[in-house]
Amino acid sequence: MKKVLIANRGEIALRIHRACQEMGIRTVAVHSTADASAMHVRLADESVCIGPPPAKESYLNKAAILSAAHITGADAIHPGYGFLAENADFAEMVEAHGLIFIGPKPEHIRTMGDKIAAKETMRRLGVPLVPGSPGPVASVDEAFAIAQEIGFPVLIKAAAGGGGRGMKVARAEEQLEEAYRTARAEAKAAFGDDTVYIEKYLDRPRHIELQILADAHGHVVHFGERDCSLQRRHQKLVEEAGSPALDPAERDALGATVTAALRQLGYRSAGTLEFLWQDGQFAFIEMNTRLQVEHPVTEMVCGIDLVREQIRIAAGEELGYSQEDIVFQGHAIECRITAEDPVTFAPCPGKVTTYHAPGGLGVRVDSALYSGYTVPPHYDSLVAKLIVHASTRAQAIARMQRCLREMVVDGISTTIPLHQRIMADPEFQAGDYTIHWLERFVARSS
Numbered sequence: 001m002k003k004v005l006i007a008n009r010g011e012i013a014l015r016i017h018r019a020c021q022e023m024g025i026r027t028v029a030v031h032s033t034a035d036a037s038a039m040h041v042r043l044a045d046e047s048v049c050i051g052p053p054p055a056k057e058s059y060l061n062k063a064a065i066l067s068a069a070h071i072t073g074a075d076a077i078h079p080g081y082g083f084l085a086e087n088a089d090f091a092e093m094v095e096a097h098g099l100i101f102i103g104p105k106p107e108h109i110r111t112m113g114d115k116i117a118a119k120e121t122m123r124r125l126g127v128p129l130v131p132g133s134p135g136p137v138a139s140v141d142e143a144f145a146i147a148q149e150i151g152f153p154v155l156i157k158a159a160a161g162g163g164g165r166g167m168k169v170a171r172a173e174e175q176l177e178e179a180y181r182t183a184r185a186e187a188k189a190a191f192g193d194d195t196v197y198i199e200k201y202l203d204r205p206r207h208i209e210l211q212i213l214a215d216a217h218g219h220v221v222h223f224g225e226r227d228c229s230l231q232r233r234h235q236k237l238v239e240e241a242g243s244p245a246l247d248p249a250e251r252d253a254l255g256a257t258v259t260a261a262l263r264q265l266g267y268r269s270a271g272t273l274e275f276l277w278q279d280g281q282f283a284f285i286e287m288n289t290r291l292q293v294e295h296p297v298t299e300m301v302c303g304i305d306l307v308r309e310q311i312r313i314a315a316g317e318e319l320g321y322s323q324e325d326i327v328f329q330g331h332a333i334e335c336r337i338t339a340e341d342p343v344t345f346a347p348c349p350g351k352v353t354t355y356h357a358p359g360g361l362g363v364r365v366d367s368a369l370y371s372g373y374t375v376p377p378h379y380d381s382l383v384a385k386l387i388v389h390a391s392t393r394a395q396a397i398a399r400m401q402r403c404l405r406e407m408v409v410d411g412i413s414t415t416i417p418l419h420q421r422i423m424a425d426p427e428f429q430a431g432d433y434t435i436h437w438l439e440r441f442v443a444r445s446s
């Protein structure tokens, strides 16, 4: 592989560019007219403008991206996360054009993109699931029958779901019909597909996910868990590796189940299996067939470059190491810093007058910000990922607090003050939280 086109923007485009540079691979950036002066465009070896600001006409424009790959003579395309990363049709088109898609096989992207099919596949492979409907729920009557069987509260979820959309809780019978209808309408509006299914709504789980890598030669390894329980509206804000709640034996047992399942599936590339964990039990909710926003915390504790590994796997190389070679060292935490008001969460795009990134031992900042940069209003509000690594969780929290004080993003509002409050909270410091903790914390402190 000599040249990779990066079909993304922002911090993740930079992240992929960095891995390519260190491997001696040239990079092609693509960008919308709103991103002409973005850092990923400045740093790449070449760049191509692929359309106007709306993502539909640029970062989601498959034909424009493929043309850019041809014009520049790229051998491969890395989709990053979001945009086309989990679009099986795009992966197929890339391969049909004789290019390498740096990601899983299209068939696996397609299966896991349908959460009902994903659950059925994992059930067959012996992975424990959250109890729920065995397939789509096509009517209110069927919803009642399933809810009766598994017991309230229940969660109606979109089969095509993502980003926490198309998900509605019904705590009791009288809420079911409305939850069912709104979930379907929301799913239709967000994904153009109103297929929904039902799950038992767990009252105090943690979100624990497992990072895996699989090569094209049947080797599968895992890189331990991430605890992503700190969420607002089902969206992650803070992630840790490892989980403050899990012991190594539980991690190993889950790792063995998951790697065996993916070996049987014939999976390839990086992937993450997401679980809810309650009362010592794991229950699978979905699989992401891509690099995740929170991948750096795993990289920090395992000392591995996951993007480099994705590229090596796509080039047909073998992993070259086994599960025993993967050791976990210390603790890592990531804070997602967004251009949003830290109390109301209203988006705050605009010009960053001064930017200063924290530094020092065990500190990593993945960001495309620079002084004078204007955050455009058209895309996701994530502007920086602040990641720290230390030998213990307590030291990692202290380091994160120091970094949050050091970081300067003037000119726009960011969620830095919210992260400062979270890091200072005694319950967070004790590791005593579930997926519902942050919503209550936000309500309490605003």
Ligand code: ADP
Pocket (backbone or CB within 6 Å): 130, 155, 161, 162, 163, 164, 165, 199, 200, 201, 202, 203, 205, 207, 231, 234, 274, 276, 285, 286, 435
């Ligand atoms: P999405 O793909 O939209 O992110 P997920 O299925 O990954 O949807 O769920 C997102 C979050 O919603 C989970 O991390 C968890 O916090 C919450 N959630 C999902 N399923 C359940 C459930 N059955 N019970 C309780 N919370 C759930």
